[in-house]
Amino acid sequence: MLDFVIVGGAQAGLSMAYYLNKMGKDYVVVDKEKEVGASWLNRWDSLKLFTPSEFNKLPGMEFPAEKGYYPTKKDVAEYFKNYVAEFDIKIRLNTLIEHISQREDYFILKHQNGEIHCKNVVIATGPFHIPYTPSFSKKISTAIFQIHSNYYKNPGQLQEGPAMVVGAGDSGFQILDEISQTNRTTYFSGATNVRVLPQEILGKTLWWWFTKIGFLSFSRNTWLGKKLSESKQPIIGTDVKGILKRENVIPVGKTKDAKGEIIITENRKIEGLKNIVWATGYRPNFSWIEGLELSKDGYPKHNRGISNIKGLYFIGLPWLHTRGSATLGGIKKDAQYLANYIEAEEKTQAKENL
Secondary structure: OEEEEEEOOOHHHHHHHHHHHHOOOOEEEEOOOOOOOHHHHOOOOOOEOOOOHHHOOEOOEOOOOOOOOOOEHHHHHHHHHHHHHHOOOOEEOOOOEEEEEEEOOEEEEEEOOEEEEEEEEEEOOOOOOEEOOOHHHHHEOOOOEEEEOOOOOOHHHOOOOOEEEEOOOHHHHHHHHHHHOOOOOEEEEOOOOOOEEOOEEOOEEHHHHHHHHOHHHOEOOOHHHHHHHHOOOOEEOOOHHHHHOOOOEEEOOOEEEEEEOEEEEOOOEEOOOOEEEEOOOEEOOOOOEOOOOEOOOOOEOEEOOEEOOOOEEEOOOOOOOEHHHHOOOOHHHHHHHHHHHHHHHHHHHHHHOO
16 A cells, blocks of 8 residues: 555645655655646646746756746746656656545545555645636627637637637736737726736846745735735736737726627627637635535645645645745745654654554
8 A cells, every 4th residue: 555645746746756755655646637747738838937947946956947037838847757757756647536535544546447545645736626717608609719718728729800808817918918919809808907016126036036025935824924815916027008008909897797699798798709718717626535624715624734634635725835835936845844744743653653
């Protein structure tokens, strides 16, 4: 029987595997995708990180790029592949875990081809589970092409004619920027009074400043951390005002409803639309883990990744402990904390068994 199974083979799962390797544990990382790095490769083609290379390293290995370089999704995927090879991380691809249950002192992980038994489980599937679109999207005519940002790659997927991008987050504005550059009429649905931060200030990267002032290290349990975790994340490195000033970009406010080929927004009824990109985020789904306590927003109740179920851990969730918890460079602190906790628990258990 395995000591550990890590569910998820992106930055969180690989970081945890690094420490389990150092601890000499018998483990395996399982991932539903067909190749390492697929969770990044599946995103839109022009995606770039807003954190420069020097802040993107996983434990034990520098990101192979000069300082100040903003990696592409392919750079990240290649880094993951090299990371797996460098540390001989045991990984099993094409394995989607469909259900986890506990039997006495071990876990049963069911997948499409059978079961895996282990003593401990680390869930490293991240926060992006179910792509969310509003319920009225089902009322929209099939003549209008709809796609969630999770599946969007580039403007070549769209039909000829006007498009609308819905969503005022980083992905929404980046996709709006790209689509509006095709010179088609592009409606924007979402808030326009968003906070925008530049990628560099006074010759230093934004992440350099964040590190210096400790912004990424505030615990979510502190007053300031709680306020930051509840506030809307700013847009980083995208010229929102410049995009919204383009002649072919038309802000329409919140999208409220739809009737066939008519889209109803706060500011107008839109007719003649041919495409909608929903950059409307995700909803968590942990229903496949038996006996897990969830918070009101659908995320697991935990203390720095330690759940209510003994032997079941989480890593890579937003604000698992700090603002940096779900970032490439910040994940290692949480992984090391869990590794230290696991080691201490084992020592305590060994003493009790004497």
